[in-house]
Amino acid sequence: MxxxxxxxxxxxxxxxxxGVAAFQALKGIDLDIAAGQFVAIMGPSGSGKxxxxxILGCLxxxxxxAYGFRDIPVExxxxxxxxxxxRHYLGFVFQGFNLLSRTSxxxxxxxxxxxxxxxxxxxxxxxxxxxxxxxLTGWEHHTPAELSGGQQQRVAIARAIVxxxxxxxxxxxxxxxxxxxxxxxxxxxTALNREQGIxxxxxxxxxxxxxxxxxxxxxVDGWVESDSRKExxxxxxxxxxxxxxxxxxxxxxxxTREAGGVNERGPGTP
Amino acid sequence: MTQMLLNAxxxxxxxxxxxxxxxxxxxxxxxxxxxxVITMVTLGNGATHMVSDQISSLGSNLLILRPGQQLGPGRxxxxxxxxxxxxxEAIQTQVPALKAVAPVVGSKVTLVAGNQNWQSQxxxxxxxYFVAGNWNIAAGRQFEEDEExxxxxxxxxxATVKRQLFPKGSPIGDxxxxxxxxxxxxxxxxxxxxxxxxxxxxxxxxxxxxxxxxRLTGNVNDVSTLMLSLRDGVAADPVMEQIRxxxxxxxxxxxxxxxxxxxxxxxxxxxxLSGTIRTMTGLLGAVAAVSLLVGGIGIMNIxxxxxxxxxxxxxxxxxxxxxxxxxxxxxxxxxxxxSALGGLIGIVLALFVCLCLTxxxxxxxxxxxxxxxxxxxxxxxxGIVFGYMPARRAASLDPIVxxxxx
Numbered sequence: 298m299x300x301x302x303x304x305x306x307x308x309x310x311x312x313x314x315x316g317v318a319a320f321q322a323l324k325g326i327d328l329d330i331a332a333g334q335f336v337a338i339m340g341p342s343g344s345g346k347x348x349x350x351x352i353l354g355c356l357x358x359x360x361x362x363a364y365g366f367r368d369i370p371v372e373x374x375x376x377x378x379x380x381x382x383x384r385h386y387l388g389f390v391f392q393g394f395n396l397l398s399r400t401s402x403x404x405x406x407x408x409x410x411x412x413x414x415x416x417x418x419x420x421x422x423x424x425x426x427x428x429x430x431x432x433l434t435g436w437e438h439h440t441p442a443e444l445s446g447g448q449q450q451r452v453a454i455a456r457a458i459v460x461x462x463x464x465x466x467x468x469x470x471x472x473x474x475x476x477x478x479x480x481x482x483x484x485x486x487t488a489l490n491r492e493q494g495i496x497x498x499x500x501x502x503x504x505x506x507x508x509x510x511x512x513x514x515x516x517v518d519g520w521v522e523s524d525s526r527k528e529x530x531x532x533x534x535x536x537x538x539x540x541x542x543x544x545x546x547x548x549x550x551x552x553t554r555e556a557g558g559v560n561e562r563g564p565g566t567p
Numbered sequence: 568m569t570q571m572l573l574n575a576x577x578x579x580x581x582x583x584x585x586x587x588x589x590x591x592x593x594x595x596x597x598x599x600x601x602x603x604v605i606t607m608v609t610l611g612n613g614a615t616h617m618v619s620d621q622i623s624s625l626g627s628n629l630l631i632l633r634p635g636q637q638l639g640p641g642r643x644x645x646x647x648x649x650x651x652x653x654x655x656e657a658i659q660t661q662v663p664a665l666k667a668v669a670p671v672v673g674s675k676v677t678l679v680a681g682n683q684n685w686q687s688q689x690x691x692x693x694x695x696y697f698v699a700g701n702w703n704i705a706a707g708r709q710f711e712e713d714e715e716x717x718x719x720x721x722x723x724x725x726a727t728v729k730r731q732l733f734p735k736g737s738p739i740g741d742x743x744x745x746x747x748x749x750x751x752x753x754x755x756x757x758x759x760x761x762x763x764x765x766x767x768x769x770x771x772x773x774x775x776x777x778x779x780x781x782r783l784t785g786n787v788n789d790v791s792t793l794m795l796s797l798r799d800g801v802a803a804d805p806v807m808e809q810i811r812x813x814x815x816x817x818x819x820x821x822x823x824x825x826x827x828x829x830x831x832x833x834x835x836x837x838x839x840l841s842g843t844i845r846t847m848t849g850l851l852g853a854v855a856a857v858s859l860l861v862g863g864i865g866i867m868n869i870x871x872x873x874x875x876x877x878x879x880x881x882x883x884x885x886x887x888x889x890x891x892x893x894x895x896x897x898x899x900x901x902x903x904x905x906s907a908l909g910g911l912i913g914i915v916l917a918l919f920v921c922l923c924l925t926x927x928x929x930x931x932x933x934x935x936x937x938x939x940x941x942x943x944x945x946x947x948x949x950g951i952v953f954g955y956m957p958a959r960r961a962a963s964l965d966p967i968v969x970x971x972x973x
Contacts, residue, residue, distance in 0.1 A: 351967055354886075356886060356966050356967045356970075357965075357967050376891065377890050377891065380885065380888050380889065380890050380891070381888065381890070383886065383887065383888040384887070384888025385888070387888075388887075389886050389887065391970070395879065395882070395886075395970065396883075397585075397880055397883065399585045399586070400581070404581065408883075408884070408887060409887045409888060411574055411577065411578060412574070412884075412887065412888050412889050412890075412893065413888075414570050414571070414574060456887070
C-alpha cells in the first residue's frame with residue numbers, strides 16, 4: 298500500500314440539480330492528501346469547499362471523477378459500503394456540534410462504538426478516555442444543554458476520535474465559537490494531529506484558524522486556486538516529522554485497531 | 568445478528584428513555600385502547616356467565632306453562648282462563664317425559680311474625696316444586712301427603728323471608744301470619760340469590776296448593792302456572808309440542824284459534840339472553856377496537872413527528888457510520904417496544920378496572936387469556952405497522968440532507 302498518499306481525488310466534479318437549474322459546485326478537483334497531514338480548505342462561500350469535504354468524508358458521492366481512499370475506489374462503493382468506511386476510518390466534527398440532545402456527553406461519545414458493536418465495558422472506558430483527551434474529565438454525565446459551546450465541540454471531537462479514525466474531517470469547527478474557544482479547539486486538533494498522527498482535513502473561512510494547518514488549499518468557484526504548504530507555526534511536540542510519524546504511527550499498523558476490538562471488515566476488503 | 572439486535576434494542580431503549588414524556592403520550596392511546604377492549608370483553612363474558620348461571624338455578628330443563636299468549640307485544644294473559652287441577656293431572660299422566668309437574672298459585676301478601684312484617688310472594692304448590700325449581704331444603708322438611716291433601720296451614724320460607732322475620736334463631740315450628748291466618752313454619756329453603764331479571768328468588772313462602780287456594784285466592788280449582796321439569800336427556804321441543812296439543816284439546820280451541828296459553832323453555836330464554844349479551848359484548852368490543860386503532864394512529868403520528876424532529880439525529884447516526892437498516896431497526900424496535908409496553912400497561916389497567924367493576928356489579932370475574940393475548944399482539948402489530956413507515960422514511964434519508972435539516 299502506498300503509505301504516502303492516503304487520499305487522492307482525480308477530476309472530481311459535483312453537480313446539483315438537473316437541466317437549466319443545474320449548478321456545478323465542483324468543476325474538476327485534483328487533490329492528494331498524505332497520511333498525517335493537517336489540511337485547511339479555505340475559500341469564499343459557494344466555492345465548493347464544503348461539497349469537497351462531504352465528498353472526502355463519503356457523506357456525498359461525486360458526479361464524476363475518481364476518489365481513492367487508501368487505494369479503495371470510493372466512487373464505486375454502495376451507500377452501505379460508504380457508511381462502513383465512515384464507521385471504520387473517519388471522524389466528523391461539525392460547525393453546529395451535532396450532538397444528540399438530552400443525551401449525556403458519555404453516551405454521545407459512545408454512539409460510534411455502539412455501531413461498531415463494542416462491549417459495554419470497553420465502550421465506557423474508551424469514551425471516558427476520549428473525553429479525558431479533550432479535557433472534559435468530570436463532565437461525562439452532562440447533557441449538551443448543560444455544556445458551553447466550546448465544551449460541546451470538545452464532546453463532538455471526543456466522539457470523532459473515540460474510534461481512533463485515520464482521518465478527522467472538520468467543517469468549520471470554530472464557526473460557532475468565540476475567538477478564544479476557537480483557538481482552544483484548534484490547539485486540540487493540532488495536538489491530535491501531532492501526537493496521534495490523525496490526518497485532519499478542516500474547512501474554514503477564518504485565516505487565523507487556517508494558520509494552524511500545515512497545508513492550505515484555497516477553493517474558488519469549484520476549482521482549486523492555490524495549494525500551499527508551510528512550516529508549522531510552532532515546533533512539533535514530537536521529534537518525528539510528519540512523514541516518519543506516519544510510518545511508525547498506529548494509522549497504518551492494524552495492530553492497534555485490532556487491539557481496540559474493532560472489526561476490520563472494511564468496505565475495501567469484501 | 569443477535570449482537571446487532573441487542574445493539575438496536577439498546578439504542579431504542581435509550582431513545583425512549585431520553586424522551587420519557589413523549590413516549591408516555593405516545594403509548595397513552597394504546598393503553599386506553601387495549602384496556603377498553605379487554606374490559607368490555609371481560610365484563611361481557613361475566614354478564615353472560617351470570618345470566619346463564621341464574622337461569623340454570625331456576626331449574627335444569629324447566630318448562631313453564633302459563634295462561635295467555637306468548638310473551639310479546641299485545642300479549643294478553645288477563646283474559647285467558649286459568650288451568651284447572653284436572654289439567655295438572657292430565658299432564659302428569661299423559662306426558663311421560665316429565666319428571667315433575669308442579670302447579671303454582673300465588674300472590675303478594677303481607678307476612679307478620681312477632682312485631683316484624685314483610686311483604687312477600689306466597690306460592691301454593693306441591694312437593695314437585697322442589698324438583699322443578701331446583702330448590703333444596705336447608706332445614707326442616709317438605710310437605711307431608713296429608714298436609715297437601717287437607718290443605719293444612721303449614722309453610723316453607725325462603726332465606727330472605729327468614730332474615731326479615733326471624734333474624735335470630737331457627738324459625739322451624741314458629742308461626743307466621745299470612746294475610747288473615749296463622750301458618751306453621753315446617754321448613755327453610757336454601758338461598759339462591761338474585762334471579763336473571765334481578766329479582767330476589769329467596770323472597771318467597773311456599774305452602775300446599777290447597778291451602779293457598781282456600782285461604783288466599785279463594786278459588787279451589789284454579790292453577791295459574793305450571794312448572795314442568797323434563798327428564799334428563801329429553802329434548803324440549805317435542806315435549807313442548809305434546810303439551811301444546813294436549814292443552815289445546817283440553818281447552819277446546821278450534822282449529823284456527825291462537826293458543827291462549829304458552830309454554831316457555833327456560834333454557835331457551837337463557838340462550839336468548841346470553842345471545843343478546845354476547846351481541847352487546849361484541850358491539851362494545853368493536854367500539855373499543857376502534858379506539859385501539861385510533862391509539863395506533865396516534866403512535867404513527869408521534870413516530871412521524873419524531874422522525875421529523877429527529878432528522879438531524881438520524882443524520883448524525885448515518886454520518887458516524889450507522890447503516891440504513893440499523894437506523895430502521897432502531898426505529899422499528901422503538902415503536903414495537905412502545906406499543907408492547909402500552910399493551911402491557913393496558914392489560915394491567917383492564918385487570919384493575921374489571922376487578923373493581925365486577926365487584927361493584929356482583930358479577931363473576933372471568934379472566935380471559937385469549938382476549939388479553941389478542942389485545943397485546945394487536946398492540947404489538949400496531950407498533951410494527953405504524954412504526955415501519957416513518958422508520959423507513961427516516962433510514963432512507965441522505966446523511967447530508969438529514970444533517971442540514973432545520
